Amino acid sequence: MANNSAAANGDHQVTKKPPPTPSPLRFSKFFQPNMRILVTGGAGFIGSHLVDKLMENEKNEVIVADNFFTGSKDNLKKWIGHPRFELIRHDVTEPLLVEVDQIYHLACPASPIFYKYNPVKTIKTNVIGTLNMLGLAKRVGARILLTSTSEVYGDPLVHPQPESYWGNVNPIGVRSCYDEGKRVAETLMFDYHRQHGIEIRIARIFNTYGPRMNIDDGRVVSNFIAQALRDEPLTVQLPGTQTRSFCYVSDMVDGLIRLMEGEHTGPINIGNPGEFTMLELAETVKELINPNVEIKKVENTPDDPRQRKPDITKAKELLGWEPKIRLRDGLPLMEEDFRLRLGVAKKK
Ligand SMILES: NC(=O)c1ccc[n+]([C@@H]2O[C@H](COP(=O)([O-])OP(=O)(O)OC[C@H]3O[C@@H](n4cnc5c(N)ncnc54)[C@H](O)[C@@H]3O)[C@@H](O)[C@H]2O)c1
Numbered sequence: 001m002a003n004n005s006a007a008a009n010g011d012h013q014v015t016k017k018p019p020p021t022p023s024p025l026r027f028s029k030f031f032q033p034n035m036r037i038l039v040t041g042g043a044g045f046i047g048s049h050l051v052d053k054l055m056e057n058e059k060n061e062v063i064v065a066d067n068f069f070t071g072s073k074d075n076l077k078k079w080i081g082h083p084r085f086e087l088i089r090h091d092v093t094e095p096l097l098v099e100v101d102q103i104y105h106l107a108c109p110a111s112p113i114f115y116k117y118n119p120v121k122t123i124k125t126n127v128i129g130t131l132n133m134l135g136l137a138k139r140v141g142a143r144i145l146l147t148s149t150s151e152v153y154g155d156p157l158v159h160p161q162p163e164s165y166w167g168n169v170n171p172i173g174v175r176s177c178y179d180e181g182k183r184v185a186e187t188l189m190f191d192y193h194r195q196h197g198i199e200i201r202i203a204r205i206f207n208t209y210g211p212r213m214n215i216d217d218g219r220v221v222s223n224f225i226a227q228a229l230r231d232e233p234l235t236v237q238l239p240g241t242q243t244r245s246f247c248y249v250s251d252m253v254d255g256l257i258r259l260m261e262g263e264h265t266g267p268i269n270i271g272n273p274g275e276f277t278m279l280e281l282a283e284t285v286k287e288l289i290n291p292n293v294e295i296k297k298v299e300n301t302p303d304d305p306r307q308r309k310p311d312i313t314k315a316k317e318l319l320g321w322e323p324k325i326r327l328r329d330g331l332p333l334m335e336e337d338f339r340l341r342l343g344v345a346k347k348k
């Protein structure tokens with residue numbers, strides 16, 4: 001990466017330290033120089049879609065490391081046995097020794113009900129897991145991308161959120177294992193970059209939805225679609241005026257790959273700026289999927305952010321990326337997948 005000023009190349013901070021030397025095989029004359037890519041958390045929702053896209057390129061070899069806490073082999077079944085694909089049952093809180101050129105580091109439960117289930121483990125995954133992957137990146141000279149989150153902005157007091165906003169995060173709340181965990185993970189990424197010259201990329205992902213989300217994942221889009229298909233009331237948590245901005249998974253994967261392949265460390269927001277209240281989301285799901293379903297208000301959980309919308313100026317300017325799929329077009333694609341898995345046919 002060029003070492004000119006941060007302002008000129010749009011990066012947050014840059015280092016003068018050269019990156020560690022990649023494996024000699026990279027420059028060997030007769031070795032078939034495939035790109036070896038590790039995807040941690042690759043059996044999960046976003047990870048498995050990312051693997052599908054990476055596997056389309058015949059020059060890529062993909063290794064997935066996953067402990068299957070929220071992910072599943074089912075998400076990767078079309079690749080198991082493929083000569084360019086390997087699946088390892090591995091927990092990132094333990095060191096991993098593999099020879100790779102790039103690391104997409106996604107491993108971490110993402111749905112609040114799952115990351116709050118064992119908060120100490122969530123912190124370990126974010127901190128020790130990221131440390132282990134950075135150690136691996138340093139040893140083999142790989143470039144590493146961290147999937148951070150819009151949750152680093154906490155309950156934001158600036159709207160929409162640019163990357164320069166430092167956030168409003170409760171350090172001792174029930175969500176802290178995840179949002180503070182990701183903040184430390186970002187810190188570790190930059191410290192390894194400055195101290196050891198590691199090539200880093202940080203994506204701050206905003207709420208993403210699409211096929212393959214766990215049916216009982218607990219996140220709002222999967223909950224509403226599953227509820228609509230089961231004729232159960234859509235559970236809007238109070239007050240219902242809180243907002244989120246929803247990005248379809250193929251747009252997200254495109255953004256992550258552009259960030260990895262580009263020249264900018266980030267952090268860069270990747271998300272869809274279309275902003276909806278949870279009541280609006282429920283009304284849209286009702287209209288598109290089941291007009292007879294009831295909408296019910298239920299209790300919320302502590303520290304739920306009241307508003308969230310990405311400022312994607314940086315992604316547009318530095319990555320040439322912006323989302324293409326509107327919520328109204330993405331929901332029916334997810335509905336199709338949920339109908340298949342739940343065995344609920346569309347009424348004629
Ligand atoms: N989906 C979103 O809206 C969203 C938003 C912001 C950030 N992210 C980030 O994107 C990444 C993927 O999220 P997702 O929505 O696909 O979630 P997911 O829960 O479907 O996937 C996470 C994967 O990580 C694996 N995993 C968890 N802990 C692990 C550990 N200790 N060792 C190895 N594997 C482990 C899980 O088994 C799963 O396969 C996460 O890092 C998440 O924080 C997602």
Ligand SMILES: O=c1ccn([C@@H]2O[C@H](COP(=O)(O)OP(=O)(O)O[C@H]3OC[C@@H](O)[C@H](O)[C@H]3O)[C@@H](O)[C@H]2O)c(=O)[nH]1
Nearest residue numbers: 110111112149151207219220223235236237242278304
């Ligand atoms: O059934 C539900 C579930 C959730 N909600 C509401 O929907 C909103 C979104 O909740 P989700 O659980 O889907 O996700 P959150 O936005 O709170 O967190 C997400 O943010 C970004 C990522 O890092 C993670 O994927 C996740 O932590 C919240 O305001 C919540 O109160 C409902 O109204 N009904």
